[in-house]
Amino acid sequence: MSTPAPKAAQGDAKHLYTIVVLGASGDLAKKKTFPALFGLFKNQYLNRKTHIIGYARTKMDRATFEGHITKYIKLKTNEDKAALPKFLELCSYQDGQYDRDADFQNLEKRMVEVEKSSGATARLFYMALPPSVFIPVATSLKKNNYKKGVVIRLIVEKPFGMDLESSRQLAKELGALFSEDEIYRIDHYLGKEMVKNLMILRFANVIFGSVWNRHSIDNVQITFKEKIGTEGRGGYFDEFGIIRDVMQNHLLQILTLIAMESPVSLQAEDVRDEKVKVLRFIPPIAKEDVLLGQYTKSADGKEPGYLDDKTVPAGSKTPTYAAATLYIHNERWSGVPFVLKCGKALDQQKTEIRIQFRDIPGNLFSNLARNEIVIRVQPNEAVYVKMMNKEPGLGMKTIISDLDLSYSSRFNDSVIPEAYESLILDSLNEDHSNFVRDDELDAAWKIFTPILKTIDRREIDPVPYAYGSRGPAGVTDFVAKHGYKRSEQEYVWPQHSEASKEAKGQDQKGEKEQKKDLKTDH
Ligand SMILES: NC(=O)C1=CN([C@@H]2O[C@H](COP(=O)(O)OP(=O)(O)OC[C@H]3O[C@@H](n4cnc5c(N)ncnc54)[C@H](OP(=O)(O)O)[C@@H]3O)[C@@H](O)[C@H]2O)C=CC1
Ligand SMILES: O=C1O[C@H](COP(=O)(O)O)[C@@H](O)[C@H](O)[C@H]1O
Numbered sequence: 001m002s003t004p005a006p007k008a009a010q011g012d013a014k015h016l017y018t019i020v021v022l023g024a025s026g027d028l029a030k031k032k033t034f035p036a037l038f039g040l041f042k043n044q045y046l047n048r049k050t051h052i053i054g055y056a057r058t059k060m061d062r063a064t065f066e067g068h069i070t071k072y073i074k075l076k077t078n079e080d081k082a083a084l085p086k087f088l089e090l091c092s093y094q095d096g097q098y099d100r101d102a103d104f105q106n107l108e109k110r111m112v113e114v115e116k117s118s119g120a121t122a123r124l125f126y127m128a129l130p131p132s133v134f135i136p137v138a139t140s141l142k143k144n145n146y147k148k149g150v151v152i153r154l155i156v157e158k159p160f161g162m163d164l165e166s167s168r169q170l171a172k173e174l175g176a177l178f179s180e181d182e183i184y185r186i187d188h189y190l191g192k193e194m195v196k197n198l199m200i201l202r203f204a205n206v207i208f209g210s211v212w213n214r215h216s217i218d219n220v221q222i223t224f225k226e227k228i229g230t231e232g233r234g235g236y237f238d239e240f241g242i243i244r245d246v247m248q249n250h251l252l253q254i255l256t257l258i259a260m261e262s263p264v265s266l267q268a269e270d271v272r273d274e275k276v277k278v279l280r281f282i283p284p285i286a287k288e289d290v291l292l293g294q295y296t297k298s299a300d301g302k303e304p305g306y307l308d309d310k311t312v313p314a315g316s317k318t319p320t321y322a323a324a325t326l327y328i329h330n331e332r333w334s335g336v337p338f339v340l341k342c343g344k345a346l347d348q349q350k351t352e353i354r355i356q357f358r359d360i361p362g363n364l365f366s367n368l369a370r371n372e373i374v375i376r377v378q379p380n381e382a383v384y385v386k387m388m389n390k391e392p393g394l395g396m397k398t399i400i401s402d403l404d405l406s407y408s409s410r411f412n413d414s415v416i417p418e419a420y421e422s423l424i425l426d427s428l429n430e431d432h433s434n435f436v437r438d439d440e441l442d443a444a445w446k447i448f449t450p451i452l453k454t455i456d457r458r459e460i461d462p463v464p465y466a467y468g469s470r471g472p473a474g475v476t477d478f479v480a481k482h483g484y485k486r487s488e489q490e491y492v493w494p495q496h497s498e499a500s501k502e503a504k505g506q507d508q509k510g511e512k513e514q515k516k517d518l519k520t521d522h
Pocket of ligand 1: 023026027031057058132133158
């Protein structure tokens with residue numbers, strides 16, 4: 001879903017761009033990049049003269065290219081249907097190798113041609129490519145498509161390296177070709193609505209400021225769950241594993257925004273300075289603070305195990321699930337465990353942040369549950385605060401209740417933009433605040449590299465868990481060991497909105513999942 005542009009902002013980037021999507025034949029391009037560009041186009045965030053050129057090695061005729069880039073575009077309204085042919089008029093495709101100058105010169109000719117008609121003076125290169133070709137492509141672009149006086153932007157997808165050394169090497173090689181100002185390292189979680197909301201929740205509400213520290217908060221849980229397995233991405237995934245795929249980037253970015261100090265301003269460098277600072281207070285993750293898992297066939301035998309994927313090497317020990325506890329050794333957070341958990345082929349799809357407060361001192365009441373602030377990143381965006389209340393009626397019985405800001409009911413008329421729309425727009429507007437800076441990356445890899453090396457040496461065995469289950473046995477004990485206290489009272493998060501009812505109605509299987517989802521769950 002995308003949001004209509006306020007009038008003043010329509011197609012209003014400082015420069016008029018030509019956009020080149022490298023790797024246009026791939027999965028990311030079809031699922032995210034082109035749908036996001038269409039979202040921006042139809043809502044008039046993209047100047048109507050912005051040409052988009054797809055580039056990859058695969059030979060594709062016009063019809064195949066159009067089929068590929070429109071496969072995941074959802075046409076919900078008549079306006080959407082009317083906008084699509086106009087969008088496609090701006091899109092074209094050019095095949096070529098990633099290291100052949102002649103092919104990049106052909107691309108240059110095409111760019112010059114479209115720029116003659118559009119008057120564009122800026123170029124955005126989106127690298128929707130596997131990391132193995134980042135440098136050959138960046139080198140070819142620099143040599144053949146980098147013009148003095150033309151504004152150049154380069155969006156680079158994660159993973160940015162495999163560990164500290166390879167990330168530094170990549171940074172060095174990329175840095176020799178493009179300046180830090182020109183590079184936009186994308187982490188699409190930074191474009192998600194609820195992740196972007198974190199700074200406002202924290203720094204625009206006086207009620208949270210005084211409790212946002214070790215004196216009041218007992219532990220923080222950041223959870224990413226996916227129902228799908230590697231599904232066709234096994235080759236890529238096996239090389240990286242779940243920690244490099246999700247935890248070291250998406251979950252760590254969330255942690256940073258939860259834990260950092262207030263920036264001096266909302267300027268990109270001020271925000272990123274604070275993010276780097278908090279990362280530097282985190283020591284490398286200890287072996288005893290990690291739990292790994294790998295999924296096996298589903299209990300009914302219908303869904304394949306990780307090792308059944310033909311692109312996964314036999315006997316692979318790559319984790320598809322990981323839980324890790326990080327500590328921040330500064331005055332605000334000393335002693336507070338930040339538990340990051342992520343996994344594929346689990347019982348449900350959700351990403352959420354759960355901030356659990358300390359026990360109430362004294363024994364005035366019994367059967368108390370801890371306060372929790374839950375920030376539901378996806379699906380069904382919400383912020384709710386679990387709190388104790390008097391059960392209505394005679395007597396003084398306590399009951400867990402909540403202050404519930406479910407977006408589907410509170411912001412009923414709003415549509416939530418896709419993360420990629422938001423980030424591509426930021427790059428067109430030259431706003432780096434939601435992109436990863438080189439020193440931020442360095443600090444992140446310092447936290448993860450030692451444990452990743454231990455895992456790569458196969459010193460931690462992943463615990464098997466069935467496809468569709470809640471993860472490896474031991475997760476509940478792991479989070480309990482790191483501070484999380486389950487309440488004895490059952491708690492249900494009520495979702496009142498029609499939207500969520502509708503979503504549930506559409507998918508009976510989904511409904512069952514949804515019900516489980518309502519309970520406090522790992
Ligand atoms: N897919 C996703 O959901 C997400 C992907 N990403 C990141 O985005 C980037 C692209 O991902 P994705 O689209 O899934 O990747 P793909 O595997 O689909 O690769 C994209 C394109 O790159 C070319 N390519 C693939 N393998 C190689 C190779 N070994 N050497 C040279 N070219 C190759 C292919 O194009 P051709 O053969 O036509 O040249 C392919 O269509 C990656 O860095 C990934 O980590 C990030 C978040 C989510
Ligand atoms: O970067 C990645 O993220 C996706 C999950 O993204 P989401 O926006 O659907 O939550 C994950 O599936 C993929 O493995 C990973 O590379």
